[in-house]
Amino acid sequence: MIENAPCGYISLLPDGRIGHVNRTFLGWSGHATGQMVGKRLSDFLTIAGRIYYETHIAPLLRKQAAFEEVAIDAVKADGQPLPLIANVAERRDRDGKPLSIRLALIKATDRRRYEQELLGARELAKAAEKAAEEKLQREQEASELREQFIAVLGHDLRNPLASISAGARLLDRTVQSEKERQIIAMMQTTVTRMAGLIDNVLDLARGRLRGGIGLDRDANQLLEPALGGVVDELRLASPGRVIETEFQLDRPVNCDPARLAQMLSNLVGNALMHGNSSKPVIVHANTREGRFELWVSNSGQPIPAVAMGRLFEPFFRGNAHASRQGLGLGLYISSQIAKAHGGRLTVSSTSEETRFTFEMPLA
Template sequence: MQGSFEEFAIDVIKANGQPLQMIANAKERRDAQDKSLSISLALIRATDRRRYEQELLGTRELAKAAGQIAEERLQREHEAHELREQFIAVLGHDLRNPLASISAGARILDRTAQTEKEHQVIAMMQTTVMRMAGLIDDVLDLARGRLGGGIGLNRDQGKPLEPVLVGVVDELRLASPGRVIHADFKIDRPVNCDRSRLGQLLSNLVGNALTHGASSKPVFVHGETRGESFELWVSNVGQPIPEAAAMEKLFEPFFRGNHASRQGLGLGLYIASQIAKAHGGALTVSSTTDETRFTFTMPLLPAES
């Protein structure tokens, strides 16, 4: 005894032979001559407590196993991330090199072409090369956005944004003769952004407007700094976007709608939305019978982390 004991687990056998789980506590009383006088024994039914202890031990084992599984999963995700980065790099390299060779060959042929027909065929080859390069860029951006860590940015507020946007509009005017594009920019403050990516965003939006807008109506482009934000919108007149059917899926990859062009992969608006998200901004759309407008807004300065 050594004077007392506490929390001693025992199984008492009942009259019907079934065990009854108990917790025993005891204390011994002795006189001045250290002679035992009595022993007080308390038995407490411990079914619930014993079950709780067993469940607690089981929970600890499960938590330990779950921790091991989580660690293994984290390791697999890390390895998968590295594989995705390698995939993106290899894909870009392996697809761009053949196109570069074709483009270089077409330029060489163009120097010695003698007939108008030959010049037309070479020009068609160059246009096809540019279109394929754009498709490759879209696929790589999709891989970065969906499989990797999102679209990366190279921000620089020290250089003006407006010349880049004007250059994009001028290129699309040349590529779409007969279409009218009105552009108006009022960017009087530095914009902390990736100028190349915002040029890509504008190109996708204007290209979408030229594809779906009425060919007899102009496309409008407007960009300005106001307050602490930068806003850029593109609008066109044409058949409105069906509110219920298409609005929710408009910025999903590969979505083209019922009347969309089949020349692309349906990635333009998705990539534009990812560029907007990477800048801490948003890309929204409104569409009526009078106008369809895509609006991009972003803070002039990135949020502090």
């Protein structure tokens, strides 16, 4: 049973020489019995295995008389390494003197290959993770550079645009024909549109670079005049369209009035663009139960379900006609203004009504 056991078996004499080797180990190693018996076990170990045996296994064995599952490499007759897992026990007499050492050996070639493959896979995973982190860092640096470029470009565009606006106002004083008046009016409309686009781009850059849109809160300033002013401007800009207001603001709101006015302008402009031109746009604002609520509604075709989840993403413009599209930043910036106030901008859309609603705490 010992000779043909499924594990290798080696018995050492008290002086460390090999006393017996079973057939299983001889078959694994390719050595003959006469080549091994009488010699030291270390003679059949690799250099690393020999060092490990002399510095670790032998002292440990003297100390505790046994140990289990120790990895060690032997050398086969052809010089190739033979990975092994050893269980070792020392038999002693009543006085504690060693009588023999018995080694039960399991061939660990497949296990060692698996361990090496596992280590290799871990190294590959670490390398891939490091490459991904480096790529992410490069993308973040490139993104920050783009945002800085956008911010500088938007800022620098304001000066020539202001010059164009001032020139148009001067020319408007000396017009001599209706055709000239129409051209100047078109120039002024274009300047206003360009100024709005630049403001949106700058807000996008500020939000991305600084982690959100900055606010200048004022709890003492009345909010209704700011909201009413936005509605009046849009009524003048959209003759023939009806914008109804419902303001119930009986207490102050700790907010940035200019930013909320900007939000309202975006929402109402969006309603005028996409809503039914024969139906009114409704603007409602109230303060109650410790919260401020502002909503804008319009009639018309409902927003497609596929677009609902992306409305507040930057540069998303849905299926608007090209001539009516901007940069697709209005709703994104409005959502960022809401977030900066500690509130939330939501949307609901049915065949009867599309409504954008903003809510935030009063204080």
